[in-house]
Amino acid sequence: MRCAVIKFAGTSGDGDCYHICKNILGQPTEYVFHKKTFAPQDFDLIILPGGASHGDYLRPGALAARSKVMNSILDAAKAQKCILGIGNGFQILLEAGLLPGAVLINKNLKFHCDDVFFRVENSDTPFTGLYKKGEVIRLNLACKYGNYYADSETIEQLKTKNKIILTYCDENGNPIKEANPVGSLENIAGIINSEGNILGLMPHPERCAEEILGNTDGLRIFKSILQYVEGGKVRGR
Amino acid sequence: MFLVKVYTFPKTGVLDPQGSAIKAAVSSSGFERVKDVQTGKYYEVRIDAGDKAKTQEIVKELCQNILVNPVIEDYEFEIMEEQA
Numbered sequence: 136m137r138c139a140v141i142k143f144a145g146t147s148g149d150g151d152c153y154h155i156c157k158n159i160l161g162q163p164t165e166y167v168f169h170k171k172t173f174a175p176q177d178f179d180l181i182i183l184p185g186g187a188s189h190g191d192y193l194r195p196g197a198l199a200a201r202s203k204v205m206n207s208i209l210d211a212a213k214a215q216k217c218i219l220g221i222g223n224g225f226q227i228l229l230e231a232g233l234l235p236g237a238v239l240i241n242k243n244l245k246f247h248c249d250d251v252f253f254r255v256e257n258s259d260t261p262f263t264g265l266y267k268k269g270e271v272i273r274l275n276l277a278c279k280y281g282n283y284y285a286d287s288e289t290i291e292q293l294k295t296k297n298k299i300i301l302t303y304c305d306e307n308g309n310p311i312k313e314a315n316p317v318g319s320l321e322n323i324a325g326i327i328n329s330e331g332n333i334l335g336l337m338p339h340p341e342r343c344a345e346e347i348l349g350n351t352d353g354l355r356i357f358k359s360i361l362q363y364v365e366g367g368k369v370r371g372r
Numbered sequence: 373m374f375l376v377k378v379y380t381f382p383k384t385g386v387l388d389p390q391g392s393a394i395k396a397a398v399s400s401s402g403f404e405r406v407k408d409v410q411t412g413k414y415y416e417v418r419i420d421a422g423d424k425a426k427t428q429e430i431v432k433e434l435c436q437n438i439l440v441n442p443v444i445e446d447y448e449f450e451i452m453e454e455q456a
Contacts (some may be wrong), residue, residue, distance in 0.1 A: 177441070194437070194441055197438070197441070200381075201438065229443075230441070236443060237441050237443035239386065239387055239389070239444060239446045240389055240390065241389070242387065242389050243389070244389050244390060244393055248412060280389070282389075284387070284443070284444055285443065286443070318387070318389070
């Protein structure tokens with residue numbers, strides 16, 4: 136699996152994503168700077184990491200979504216390549232129109248950085264095939280603009296078409312309001328596009344993908360993609 | 373040259389947590405008559421487009437494509453002619 140990790144000015148999660156793909160999964164991995172372009176066939180997985188691209192100026196992800204490399208990402212999206220947006224990367228995908236909706240500032244106006252529980256709502260995707268539907272996992276969340284919002288029609292479509300992938304929940308898997316530190320609608324923490332090749336997540340699976348970090352709950356996201364790409368397509372159990 | 377003042381703000385029905393927090397501070401500071409606070413952003417844009425109608429067309433496009441996220445924001449603008 137050939138992996139690209141996109142770097143914008145202000146991206147900070149690129150090193151972690153590169154490390155997981157290159158050293159933990161052992162896959163050929165390259166950084167791609169936002170002023171560069173690439174062809175859809177160059178990569179199988181394209182990661183838009185977290186951080187505060189372009190200083191979060193205008194709106195988080197807004198400037199990155201209009202940078203040169205996005206043309207290549209749009210082409211890769213059309214070619215059904217796997218695209219994973221994490222944190223700010225999720226915001227970029229929303230701003231680029233590759234995923235529906237938008238983010239608002241967290242309900243309590245705070246930057247929230249902590250390990251949080253999530254429920255895997257759909258394991259029938261290239262990104263979550265190694266999880267069980269309904270499984271509760273713990274991942275690191277670090278964001279100020281994680282408050283997912285979309286109009287009621289979009290929310291209804293996400294629900295009925297099973298496009299909500301991760302929700303905030305308590306440790307027993309209950310998607311209660313109190314377990315949602317950002318205030319997102321329907322406790323949404325991650326969604327996938329209708330074709331199923333573009334996933335946006337608020338939490339950081341790359342920070343929870345190694346024994347030495349004390350938590351490997353995020354590793355299966357990357358391993359699921361690897362299995363999917365390598366053809367041993369796994370489906371939810 | 374036209375000076376365009378663009379205001380963007382949360383759509384009706386979209387949460388404005390900053391506005392709510394400011395409103396709470398305003399109320400606790402004794403401004404009982406202040407009933408609502410809404411936040412937004414302000415941009416000054418200078419456009420060289422010959423006439424006002426063309427400027428308006430460019431501003432709308434600029435707002436819809438970049439300055440505003442139509443999922444969560446609305447906008448208003450005013451156009452003023454500037455002497456060179």
